[in-house]
Amino acid sequence: MKFQLSTLDYKEKYNLLAFRCSVEDYRLAYFLNKYPNFLFQRMPKDLHCVINGKNIYFSTFEDNSLDYEKSCYLISNKSLYREQLDTNNLFNSGLFVNTAFLIPELSKFDFFLKLIGIWKKSEIKTISKNLNKITEIESKTHIDLNKLKSINNLVF
Numbered sequence: 001m002k003f004q005l006s007t008l009d010y011k012e013k014y015n016l017l018a019f020r021c022s023v024e025d026y027r028l029a030y031f032l033n034k035y036p037n038f039l040f041q042r043m044p045k046d047l048h049c050v051i052n053g054k055n056i057y058f059s060t061f062e063d064n065s066l067d068y069e070k071s072c073y074l075i076s077n078k079s080l081y082r083e084q085l086d087t088n089n090l091f092n093s094g095l096f097v098n099t100a101f102l103i104p105e106l107s108k109f110d111f112f113l114k115l116i117g118i119w120k121k122s123e124i125k126t127i128s129k130n131l132n133k134i135t136e137i138e139s140k141t142h143i144d145l146n147k148l149k150s151i152n153n154l155v156f
Contacts, residue, residue: 014116015124016154018077018109019131019140025059025076028111028136032074035130037123039065040074047075049102049153056081056100060156070117075154077102077109102153106143114154 021028029040040061047058056079063072079100101107113131115124131140145151 014114014145015119016143016145017113017115017128017131017140018106018143019111019113020108020138021110021134021136022138023136025061025074025111029061029074031134031136032130035133037127037130038063038072040072047102047156049100051100054081054083054100058102070115070119072116073112073114075102075112075114077106077112103148103150105149109141112143112154 023031026042029042032038033040040063043060043062047060049056049058058079059076061074063074079102080097081100083096083098103109103112113127115127128140128142131137
């Protein structure tokens with residue numbers, strides 16, 4: 001008997017904010033933690049995806065200070081990984097660094113803020129205002145989840 005695997009079609013209700021920021025993930029979490037909305041800590045295990053046959057890990061921070069009805073995650077969209085090339089070249093070691101994106105169609109953005117659960121519009125507006133105050137954040141936008149092709153990469 002043959003089994004056919006279908007793609008995962010998982011609908012989860014959450015808000016997604018994307019932003020561009022040139023600082024490291026831990027520094028961004030530090031800047032966000034200065035505001036009363038957040039208390040991010042690095043998760044013990046990063047978000048894992050298999051992209052083009054490679055195991056890629058994306059740094060993920062979780063806010064554990066929220067109540068049971070909501071949760072918040074800071075997720076890196078970009079991951080650098082090393083790949084070995086099979087070359088017999090005297091001057092090249094055959095090792096190069098490549099970039100993978102969690103959501104390739106949003107490659108212009110560096111980080112996502114995933115807000116799961118019941119969030120009031122006033123809370124999201126306050127979060128958005130606080131993001132505007134962080135000078136290291138260059139731009140931000142609210143993402144329409146229905147337009148994402150690789151939305152399943154955000155399921156964890």
